[in-house]
Amino acid sequence: xxxxxxxxxxxxxxxxxxxxxxxxxxxxxxxxxxxxxxxxxxxxxxxxxxxxxxxxxxxxxxxxxxxxxxxxxxxxxxxxxxxxxxxxxxxxxxxxxxxxxxxxxxxxxxxxxxxxxxxxxxxxxxxxxxxxxxxxxxxxxxxxxxxxxxxxxxxxxxxxxxxxxxxxxxxxxxxxxxxxxxxxxxxxxxxxxxxxxxxxxxxxxxxxxxxxxxxxxx
Amino acid sequence: xxxxxxxxxxxxxxxxxxxxxxxxxxxxxxxxxxxxxxxxxxxxxxxxxxxxxxxxxxxxxxxxxxxxxxxxxxxxxxxxxxxxxxxxxxxxxxxxxxxxxxxxxxxxxxxxxxxxxxxxxxxxxxxxxxxxxxxxxxxxxxxxxxxxxxxxxxxxxxxxxxxxxxxxxxxxxxxxxxxxxxxxxxxxxxxxxxxxxxxxxxxxxxxxxxxxxxxxxx
DNA sequence: AATAATATTTAGACAAAACTAAATATTTGT
DNA sequence: ACAAATATTTAGTTTTGTCTAAATATTATT
Numbered sequence: 001x002x003x004x005x006x007x008x009x010x011x012x013x014x015x016x017x018x019x020x021x022x023x024x025x026x027x028x029x030x031x032x033x034x035x036x037x038x039x040x041x042x043x044x045x046x047x048x049x050x051x052x053x054x055x056x057x058x059x060x061x062x063x064x065x066x067x068x069x070x071x072x073x074x075x076x077x078x079x080x081x082x083x084x085x086x087x088x089x090x091x092x093x094x095x096x097x098x099x100x101x102x103x104x105x106x107x108x109x110x111x112x113x114x115x116x117x118x119x120x121x122x123x124x125x126x127x128x129x130x131x132x133x134x135x136x137x138x139x140x141x142x143x144x145x146x147x148x149x150x151x152x153x154x155x156x157x158x159x160x161x162x163x164x165x166x167x168x169x170x171x172x173x174x175x176x177x178x179x180x181x182x183x184x185x186x187x188x189x190x191x192x193x194x195x196x197x198x199x200x201x202x203x204x205x206x207x208x209x210x211x212x213x214x215x216x217x218x
Numbered sequence: 219x220x221x222x223x224x225x226x227x228x229x230x231x232x233x234x235x236x237x238x239x240x241x242x243x244x245x246x247x248x249x250x251x252x253x254x255x256x257x258x259x260x261x262x263x264x265x266x267x268x269x270x271x272x273x274x275x276x277x278x279x280x281x282x283x284x285x286x287x288x289x290x291x292x293x294x295x296x297x298x299x300x301x302x303x304x305x306x307x308x309x310x311x312x313x314x315x316x317x318x319x320x321x322x323x324x325x326x327x328x329x330x331x332x333x334x335x336x337x338x339x340x341x342x343x344x345x346x347x348x349x350x351x352x353x354x355x356x357x358x359x360x361x362x363x364x365x366x367x368x369x370x371x372x373x374x375x376x377x378x379x380x381x382x383x384x385x386x387x388x389x390x391x392x393x394x395x396x397x398x399x400x401x402x403x404x405x406x407x408x409x410x411x412x413x414x415x416x417x418x419x420x421x422x423x424x425x426x427x428x429x430x431x432x433x434x435x436x
Numbered sequence: 437a438a439t440a441a442t443a444t445t446t447a448g449a450c451a452a453a454a455c456t457a458a459a460t461a462t463t464t465g466t
Numbered sequence: 467a468c469a470a471a472t473a474t475t476t477a478g479t480t481t482t483g484t485c486t487a488a489a490t491a492t493t494a495t496t
Binding site for chain 2: 473
C-alpha cells in the first residue's frame with residue numbers, strides 16, 4: 001500500500017465509525033481535504049485491489065482485507081501516540097500529527113517490539129482502544145464522571161461546562177484532559193465523589209463530576 | 219523536501235564521504251539503484267532549489283544548505299538506530315532498513331526528545347558518530363584491536379580473518395559485531411590484551427586482537 | 437411528477453519521479 | 467591526436483495522484 005492509499009483507507013474506516021458502513025464520496029473528500037473527483041479515482045483503484053467495495057453513486061466501504069489494513073494502521077497510530085506521551089514527554093494534544101507520519105512505517109517487528117516496550121497498553125492517550133495484533137479491541141464509551149460506577153477508571157476527554165470558573169477549578173485541582181481518573185467511592189448523602197487522579201486522591205462535588213467527560217472501556 | 223529528494227541528498231553526501239566533493243551522475247545512479255537519466259533530472263531540480271551545485275558533465279555536490287539537510291538526515295537515521303537496538307532489542311544488523319524509513323519523519327521535537335530519551339548518544343550501533351543538532355560530530359576511524367592504545371574503547375565492526383575456527387572462538391567468548399570493547403591493559407611480554415566486553419573482563423592473545431576491527435573516535 | 441438543488445462521475449490536463457532510446461560530450465588507448 | 471569506449475544528457479513516455487470544468491445521476495421541493 002502506498003502512503004496515499006493508506007490515508008484513504010483510514011478515512012473510510014473512520015467515517016464508517018469502525019462499522020462496515022458505506023460512506024459517500026463527498027464525505028471522504030472533505031475528510032481528506034481533497035476533491036470528490038480525486039476520491040472517485042482512488043476508490044476505483046482500491047476496489048480493483050480488493051481493498052474496498054465501490055458502487056458508483058452509492059458510496060464506498062472497506063472489504064474484509066481493507067478493514068484489516070485499517071485496524072493495523074489504527075494500532076500503529078495509537079501505539080506511537082502512547083510512545084510519544086509516555087517515553088518522549090509529548091502532551092496528549094501534540095501527538096497526532098507525528099503519529100500520522102509514524103503510522104506508515106512498515107516493519108512488523110518494529111510494532112511488536114514497540115508494543116512490548118510500552119507494556120502492551122490497552123488505550124491511547126485520548127482514551128481510545130488499541131487493536132491487538134489480530135485486530136481485536138474493546139469498545140469505549142464517553143460518559144459523565146458522575147454516571148460512572150465505583151471502581152472503574154477512565155481518561156478525561158472533555159468538559160460539558162466550559163465557563164472560566166469551571167476551567168479555573170480544574171486547573172487549581174490539577175485535573176487536565178488526558179489524565180486517568182478512577183472513582184474510589186461515592187458519598188451517598190450528596191453524591192460527591194472520592195477520585196484518584198495521578199497518584200493523589202481528591203474529593204469533588206457531584207456538580208463538578210456531572211461536567212467532566214471520561215472515556216471508559218464499555 | 220520530498221522523500222525522494224532527501225534520498226538523493228543522502229546519496230550525494232555519502233558518496234562524497236562527508237567532504238564536499240563532486241560526485242558523478244553514474245555513481246549516484248548506482249547508489250540509488252536508478253538510471254543516470256533520472257539522476258540528471260533530479261540534480262537539476264536540487265540545483266534550482268539551492269540544495270546542490272550541478273555542473274553538466276562534471277558532476278554534483280551539495281551546497282551549504284544541502285549539507286545541513288544531509289547531516290540532519292544522518293543524525294535522525296543514527297538516533298533511530300540507537301533506539302531500535304537499545305530500547306526495542308533489535309540486533310545491529312536489523313536496524314538499517316527501518317531507520318531508513320524513520321529518518322524521513324518530520325518533527326524537530328521528536329528528534330530532540332528522542333536524543334534526550336537515549337541519553338545523548340555519541341555513536342550509533344555500527345560505531346559511526348551521531349551529528350549534534352548543529353551538525354558537529356567527531357570523526358571515527360577503523361583500527362585493528364591490537365593497534366589501539368590502553369584506555370580507549372570502540373565498537374567491534376569486523377574481522378580480518380573470517381575462518382571458521384576464528385569465528386567459533388569469537389562465538390565461544392561472546393564477542394560479536396556491535397559490541398563495545400575497551401582495552402584495559404596490555405601484557406608487555408607477549409602483547410596479549412586484557413579487555414572489557416559487555417561488563418565482563420577477558421584476556422585475549424595478540425593474534426586474536428590483530429584480527430578484530432574496532433571503530434574508535436579519532 | 438417536474439424542476440431545482442446537490443452529489444457524483446467523466447474527460448482532459450498537470451506535476452513529480454521514474455524509464456527507454458537516441459544524441460552528445462568526455463575520457464582513454466594507442 | 468584520433469578513434470573507440472564510456473559517461474552524460476535530451477527527448478519523449480509512463481505512472482501516480484491530483485486538479486478543473488463539464489456532464490450526468492440522485493435527492494428534495496413543491
